[in-house]
Amino acid sequence: MRVHTFLKRAALAGVVALLPLAAPAQEAPTIDAARVDAVVKAGFTKLPEGWGPRLQQDETQRICSLTRNNPSPDQAAAIMKSEEVRVIFPADSVLGDWKEGAKVAQNGRGGQFSDPPGTVSGGNCYACHQLDPKEVSYGTLGPSLAGYGRDRNYDLADAKATFAKVYDAQASLACSSMPRFGVNGVLTEQQIKDVVAYLFDPNSPVNK
Numbered sequence: 001m002r003v004h005t006f007l008k009r010a011a012l013a014g015v016v017a018l019l020p021l022a023a024p025a026q027e028a029p030t031i032d033a034a035r036v037d038a039v040v041k042a043g044f045t046k047l048p049e050g051w052g053p054r055l056q057q058d059e060t061q062r063i064c065s066l067t068r069n070n071p072s073p074d075q076a077a078a079i080m081k082s083e084e085v086r087v088i089f090p091a092d093s094v095l096g097d098w099k100e101g102a103k104v105a106q107n108g109r110g111g112q113f114s115d116p117p118g119t120v121s122g123g124n125c126y127a128c129h130q131l132d133p134k135e136v137s138y139g140t141l142g143p144s145l146a147g148y149g150r151d152r153n154y155d156l157a158d159a160k161a162t163f164a165k166v167y168d169a170q171a172s173l174a175c176s177s178m179p180r181f182g183v184n185g186v187l188t189e190q191q192i193k194d195v196v197a198y199l200f201d202p203n204s205p206v207n208k
Contacts, residue, residue, distance in 0.1 A: 031066070048113060064175040076174035083171040086183050087164045094156075094163040094196050101198030102205070104191050105131055111186060121186050123166075123195055128178070131198070132205040142178065149200035150207040159200045166192050 040055060047055075060079050063071055071079060107122020109115065125131060128142035152158040165172055167182030181187040187195070198204050 033066070060170055060174075067175070069175040069177070071174050079174035080171055083168050083180075083183075084164075087167045087171055088182070088189070089160065089163065090189055090193060094160050094193055095200060096190055096193030096195075096197045098194070098197040098201035098204040098206075100191075101194035101196070102132075104187065104195050105198055123181060123187055123191070125195065133208070134205065145199060146206060148206055149202065149204070152200075154200055154202060159196055162199060163192060163196050166195055 044051070044055060057065065060083060063075050063079060067075065104123045105125035107120070108124035108127065110119055110121025125145075126135060126138045128139040130138040130140075130144040130146050131148075133146045148162075149159075161172075165178075166187070168180045169176040169178035170180060179186060182189070182192055199206055201207070
């Protein structure tokens with residue numbers, strides 16, 4: 001009996017000895033903002049005219065970068081407050097032409113070094129969202145927008161909020177990964193109105 005107990009304990013000790021030791025918790029690497037800024041600038045030595053300011057982060061981008069898109073509640077509130085005042089609503093309706101909006105949603109051109117002068121930028125909306133349910137190619141980074149207007153009973157207040165969302169997504173969600181299309185001049189006011197119509201018009205395929 002004693003021999004059996006000894007062997008059992010020895011075998012158990014051997015198993016314990018083979019177990020891997022708990023790995024020490026890894027600390028998040030510190031970010032040297034100055035070094036990152038220098039590397040970015042070094043990578044763009046021949047900028048087209050007017051591109052210089054695009055390498056400079058504004059306060060919202062700075063906070064989102066430093067917090068890795070996870071700002072504190074106070075920081076998030078400050079971001080949304082500062083971005084909200086940057087939204088410029090149209091003097092008339094926020095709804096444009098849904099057929100033109102469909103073109104904007106499908107267009108991924110614009111804002112590139114290789115673009116010839118006069119290139120019209122698109123929203124490239126399908127890269128992140130489903131819109132027309134019949135479209136077979138779409139991204140899933142953002143939520144599906146199929147039935148968007150129908151689900152909101154085509155409410156004009158929701159349409160206005162959607163205009164603001166497209167114009168400056170970070171006015172409603174701090175550190176949103178969605179581009180600030182209006183603030184950064186990627187899309188014109190009319191293009192944003194057309195995109196909103198694409199989402200809200202009852203005749204749009206989005207709502208079929």
